[in-house]
Amino acid sequence: QYITLLRGARLLLINGFSFNKSGHIGNRGYRYTCSQYKKKCRAFAHISSNDTILKANLEHNHLPTQYARVKDGKYIKLAQYITLLRGTKLLLIDGFSFFKSGFIRNGGLRYTCSAYNNKHCRAFAHISADDVILKANLEHNHIRPKYKQVTDGRYVKVELAYTQYITLEKGIKLLMINGYSFSKNSRIAKGGIRYACSSLLSEKCKAYAHVSANDVLLKCYTEHNHSPIQYVRTSNGKYIKVSSSKKW
Ligand SMILES: [Zn+2]
Ligand SMILES: [Zn+2]
Ligand SMILES: [Zn+2]
Incomplete structure (x- = not known):
């Protein structure tokens, strides 16, 4: 199964995991690499030109990325959340965290980058009531914050070097x-x-x-x-x- 993201990227889905096209395998087809290759996931698939899986490693070191269908049959990544020890719920997009900063139409929420106060980062995201990222500026002027999972699934921020x-x-x-x-x-x-x-x-x-x-x-x-x-x-x-x- 293939899905096309809102920005045009076409992904291959196998068992709920997404793969990006990463090269040719001679003239027999294409090589796809897990979309989470940055997390050092080594899953891949070789797909022939008539769409059969020739060879694959489907062992992932992470949970599947969730996608939601939006307009024109296109897809968008679902938002993920973490809860801090004190109960604050943060939105995570691509490893960056955002806090709730307002409401948008149809029950959606506006989120602002957690580094807004410290670094004046202007990244934000509009999230619909069903957790789809509607609109976002994901250009950050800082490195990704680090969060570590502690008791009962909650997270603490690992302070950046001072x-x-x-x-x-x-x-x-x-x-x-x-x-x-x-x-x-x-x-x-x-x-x-x-x-x-x-x-x-x-x-x-x-x-x-x-x-x-x-x-x-x-x-x-x-x-x-x-x-x-x-x-x-x-x-x-x-x-x-x-x-x-x-x-x-
Ligand atoms: Zn993977
Ligand atoms: Zn930011
Ligand atoms: Zn030294």
């Missing part, structure tokens, strides 16, 4: 993440900056962070192979490095 900056006596600005300092390393796309662990040279530490032009932590690797460098704040608000114990 970032702040300190300025050294000599005027050098360092990025601090979880007590470790990072120095400006290079420019990345859209005016962002790549920071490398301040112990890159001395310890060959591979930790790094990508920060966008508007100070959002886009991506980071924070496994350090050393203990953090200690800094002390001086009377003028600037910081100086405290000699590391290695030198003693």
Whole structure:
């Protein structure tokens, strides 16, 4: 069975799981890969030109994605929800979370990205009374929040690494993440900056962070192979490095 999404993508459905066309298998047909390949699902199917399954791995590492039929016989992904420990219900779309922010016609609800207050993210979604995503802006200016399932199926937000900056006596600005300092390393796309662990040279530490032009932590690797460098704040608000114990 095939379904066509509202935006035109054609998906293959097998046992309720959806697959995207990912290539040819010679001139015999097409290869389809599970739509959740980003979740490292390895399910696939080889479909001949007369629509028979030639070969397939139908073992998925996730639940089927639910689709609902909308106008013109097209389909749209159903909204999913998670409930936080305190009872707040959040909408999840593509790993991003949204909170209820208003009503729309016919009993639907408007949802706003959870990062609206912190990051001024403008992503939103309109959800019909039967949980279909009617309309959405899914362009986010931040990374996906992480939620972890805890007791009775509820979730807690795993806090993103906390970032702040300190300025050294000599005027050098360092990025601090979880007590470790990072120095400006290079420019990345859209005016962002790549920071490398301040112990890159001395310890060959591979930790790094990508920060966008508007100070959002886009991506980071924070496994350090050393203990953090200690800094002390001086009377003028600037910081100086405290000699590391290695030198003693
Ligand atoms: Zn799968
Ligand atoms: Zn957002
Ligand atoms: Zn490091």
